[in-house]
Amino acid sequence: GQNIDQPTEMTATEGAIVQINCTYQTSGFNGLFWYQQHAGEAPTFLSYNVLDGLEEKGRFSSFLSRSKGYSYLLLKELQMKDSASYLCAVRDGVDSSYKLIFGSGTRLLVRP
Amino acid sequence: DTEVTQTPKHLVMGMTNKKSLKCEQHMGHRAMYWYKQKAKKPPELMFVYSYEKLSINESVPSRFSPECPNSSLLNLHLHALQPEDSALYLCASSQRAGVYEQYFGPGTRLTVT
Numbered sequence: 001g002q003n004i005d006q007p008t009e010m011t012a013t014e015g016a017i018v019q020i021n022c023t024y025q026t027s028g029f030n031g032l033f034w035y036q037q038h039a040g041e042a043p044t045f046l047s048y049n050v051l052d053g054l055e056e057k058g059r060f061s062s063f064l065s066r067s068k069g070y071s072y073l074l075l076k077e078l079q080m081k082d083s084a085s086y087l088c089a090v091r092d093g094v095d096s097s098y099k100l101i102f103g104s105g106t107r108l109l110v111r112p
Numbered sequence: 113d114t115e116v117t118q119t120p121k122h123l124v125m126g127m128t129n130k131k132s133l134k135c136e137q138h139m140g141h142r143a144m145y146w147y148k149q150k151a152k153k154p155p156e157l158m159f160v161y162s163y164e165k166l167s168i169n170e171s172v173p174s175r176f177s178p179e180c181p182n183s184s185l186l187n188l189h190l191h192a193l194q195p196e197d198s199a200l201y202l203c204a205s206s207q208r209a210g211v212y213e214q215y216f217g218p219g220t221r222l223t224v225t
Contacts, residue, residue, distance in 0.1 A: 033213060042116075042202055042216035043155065087154055099168065100214065102154030 002026050004103035006088050011109045012078055020073045020106045022088030030091040033100065034062050034073045037085045046073070046086075075108075083110045115139075116217035118203050124223045127193060133220045135186040135203030143209035144186040146178060147202040149219070155202055161186060162209040193224045 003025045012018040024032070031050040035043035049055055049064035049071060061074040073086055085105040092099050116137045125131050135144065143162050147155035160168035161180040175197075177189040186203055200221055204214040 030210075035216075040200075042218050045213040045215065048213055089154075099157055099160075099170075102156075104154055105152075 002092065002101050004088055004090060004101060006086075006103040006106045008104070009107045009109070011111060012075075014078055014080060014110055014112050016078050017074065017076050018078060018108065020075070020086050020088075020108065022071045022073070022103055024069050024071070024088070024090045024101075024103075026090050026092050026101060028092050029066060032062075032064055032071050033089040033091070034060075034071075035087040035089060037087060037105070039084075043087055078110050080110050080112070083108060116203055116205055116215050118201075118217040118220050120220060121218065122221045122223075124225060125190065125193065126225055127195070129193075130189070130191045132190065133188040133201055133203075133222075135188075135205075135217055136184055137205040137215070137217075138184055139205065139207075139215070140183075141205035141207050141215075142183060143206045143212075144180065145204040145206075145214060146186070146188050147204065147216075149200045149202055159188075160209060167209060190222075193222075195224050198222055198224045 005023045033048050034046040036046050037043040047062035054063045059076045064071045085107050087105045088103040089100045119134045145160050146158040149155045157170050158172045159178045164180045175192050179187040200219045202219045203217040206212040206214045
């Protein structure tokens with residue numbers, strides 16, 4: 001079966017660092033995406049990992065370990081505007097599927 | 113231009129109505145997608161078009177009918193919907209169906225009465 005797990009909610013303080021974890025079990029694997037979604041808005045692309053290791057993009061970094069079925073999104077120097085849901089999504093590589101399987105999302109609340 | 117546009121932003125329709133949702137992108141992307149998102153849930157894939165051909169239908173009821181008139185446009189025709197179909201309908205596009213990131217439109221908030 002297909003399963004993607006993320007914590008439901010997290011709280012952090014402005015200026016701090018927060019790590020959002022994602023574990024997955026899928027039939028195939030052809031990349032992992034992180035999206036940010038503010039309430040009532042569309043998801044916006046943050047990062048893509050297909051090989052093991054850390055991808056850094058400004059204040060955001062994403063890590064992947066394919067052997068462990070594990071990824072995390074690291075947000076540094078948190079700002080109030082980072083309060084949003086963060087969606088982990090895995091591309092199932094079976095039969096060249098184009099399907100993105102989304103986790104339920106982690107709602108992050110940044111407090112002053 | 114990295115924008116996917118969707119119209120209308122909000123739609124209220126009765127169970128006997130016929131309506132259409134529209135999506136447009138001018139990024140030269142050749143893959144387009146329809147997703148359904150209920151409140152506090154992740155997006156669920158409905159349809160994928162690749163080079164204007166339907167490549168994936170995720171067992172969506174026939175009351176939802178997609179159409180891709182050309183490489184920039186994607187429609188979702190709605191007929192005889194149920195109240196449980198009320199949701200945010202998101203359109204997305206990517207350079208190709210495959211490993212490329214998907215760009216999402218702002219969505220259409222649909223309420224079925």
